[in-house]
Amino acid sequence: MSDSDTHPQRGPTFVACRPWRPPSGPPLTRHQKFLPEIFWWVAGLTIALAVLPITAPADSTGQTANGADPRLASLDGFRASAEHTPRRPRPQPAREPRRDSWSVAFDNDMLVPGSRDQDYTYGLSASYTGAGARDFWFSLDTPLRWLDRLAGLAARSNDGVESHTVEAGLFGFTPEDVEATATHYDDRPYASLIYLSQSRVQVDRVNRVAWHSSLTVGALGLDLVGDAQNAVHKVTGSHHAEGWDDQISDGGEPTARYAIARQKYLDVSSDNLEVKSTLQGSLGYLTEASWSLSFRGGRLRSPWWQSNPELVSYGQGASQNNRPTGTNEHYLWGGAAIVARGYNAFLQGQFRDSEVRYQFDELNHLVLEAWVGYTFEFQNGYRLSYVLRGHTSEVRDGAGDRNLLWGGIIVAKTFD
Numbered sequence: 001m002s003d004s005d006t007h008p009q010r011g012p013t014f015v016a017c018r019p020w021r022p023p024s025g026p027p028l029t030r031h032q033k034f035l036p037e038i039f040w041w042v043a044g045l046t047i048a049l050a051v052l053p054i055t056a057p058a059d060s061t062g063q064t065a066n067g068a069d070p071r072l073a074s075l076d077g078f079r080a081s082a083e084h085t086p087r088r089p090r091p092q093p094a095r096e097p098r099r100d101s102w103s104v105a106f107d108n109d110m111l112v113p114g115s116r117d118q119d120y121t122y123g124l125s126a127s128y129t130g131a132g133a134r135d136f137w138f139s140l141d142t143p144l145r146w147l148d149r150l151a152g153l154a155a156r157s158n159d160g161v162e163s164h165t166v167e168a169g170l171f172g173f174t175p176e177d178v179e180a181t182a183t184h185y186d187d188r189p190y191a192s193l194i195y196l197s198q199s200r201v202q203v204d205r206v207n208r209v210a211w212h213s214s215l216t217v218g219a220l221g222l223d224l225v226g227d228a229q230n231a232v233h234k235v236t237g238s239h240h241a242e243g244w245d246d247q248i249s250d251g252g253e254p255t256a257r258y259a260i261a262r263q264k265y266l267d268v269s270s271d272n273l274e275v276k277s278t279l280q281g282s283l284g285y286l287t288e289a290s291w292s293l294s295f296r297g298g299r300l301r302s303p304w305w306q307s308n309p310e311l312v313s314y315g316q317g318a319s320q321n322n323r324p325t326g327t328n329e330h331y332l333w334g335g336a337a338i339v340a341r342g343y344n345a346f347l348q349g350q351f352r353d354s355e356v357r358y359q360f361d362e363l364n365h366l367v368l369e370a371w372v373g374y375t376f377e378f379q380n381g382y383r384l385s386y387v388l389r390g391h392t393s394e395v396r397d398g399a400g401d402r403n404l405l406w407g408g409i410i411v412a413k414t415f416d
């Protein structure tokens with residue numbers, strides 16, 4: 001069969017059609033079978049932790065056996081009452097310090113059991129948290145506040161508790177066969193993003209609600225992400241990725257995204273467990289709405305609103321998750337989300353012509369996400385986290401119809 005029979009010819013302004021494949025597709029790989037198991041395990045654990053009675057019975061005065069009001073336990077690090085085993089209470093975030101913490105995150109599909117080099121292939125990001133993050137010359141805090149006012153989020157903190165973070169990073173996507181020199185019309189396209197993001201948190205401690213907002217600007221289709229991948233592959237002896245010239249918006253195209261989220265601390269009265277639900281929506285290169293249920297359990301010292309793995313979008317936001325506090329905490333964390341995704345520029349392209357792109361009706365617009373991780377903070381303020389994350393397939397059929405799975409490492413440090 002000739003190449004012309006395998007791949008239809010394209011005109012200069014038309015998107016190529018992918019050849020039809022039987023609905024059954026190829027046999028499921030071990031990773032495709034593994035991801036749904038992770039999702040349902042994490043979802044079941046999260047729901048179980050949310051509904052199980054984990055506090056001592058309350059007496060007629062509404063207090064537990066140790067004298068603590070269950071409605072106040074674990075709320076923003078406030079000490080509700082004395083414990084049987086005395087320990088340091090969680091810090092009270094009365095005012096944001098000028099310099100709070102820094103963190104670096106690295107994602108890679110090789111950081112999972114087995115060997116993978118496809119889909120969301122890697123991401124690298126660094127973030128800085130503190131009041132100073134809003135004052136950098138490159139800060140996006142002014143346009144972010146303007147958008148927040150437009151969205152009705154101008155003043156959501158009832159006592160002035162806010163947090164600010166600036167983040168920069170990059171990440172990329174590849175098809176399954178990175179060695180092929182021919183264009184992949186039947187698999188997900190190469191895609192990349194280099195970005196700068198500004199985020200803001202407003203805490204309503206009375207109602208146990210945290211409002212998160214972020215503004216991200218960046219560029220799709222620049223050579224840097226592919227060049228960096230191939231430079232690392234050359235050092236490690238891995239395969240050279242041949243198709244970056246066919247990536248989405250090849251040559252570069254500006255893009256942006258605005259996201260808001262409402263987190264609700266659920267009424268789970270335990271010093272060692274937190275459960276929260278999150279509603280999130282965004283407009284831009286990812287246009288979607290989602291609902292998630294997440295938990296963290298263990299030796300908890302930081303305020304509940306500072307741990308936000310449910311707000312991560314591929315590499316973006318990964319370095320902001322689990323900010324250090326210098327209080328030697330360690331815990332297991334996880335969650336699950338239902339995402340209604342209307343538009344994904346990494347699959348559908350943007351305004352600039354792209355060699356390979358998917359149409360709206362070729363994608364699944366309801367995606368299930370799940371994640372599980374562990375964090376350990378050392379006495380000197382350094383913090384190390386590992387996360388396993390994935391989601392169900394966005395592509396309806398063809399070679400690109402597969403679940404995504406990747407791992408991530410986060411290193412963070414509080415400022416002295």
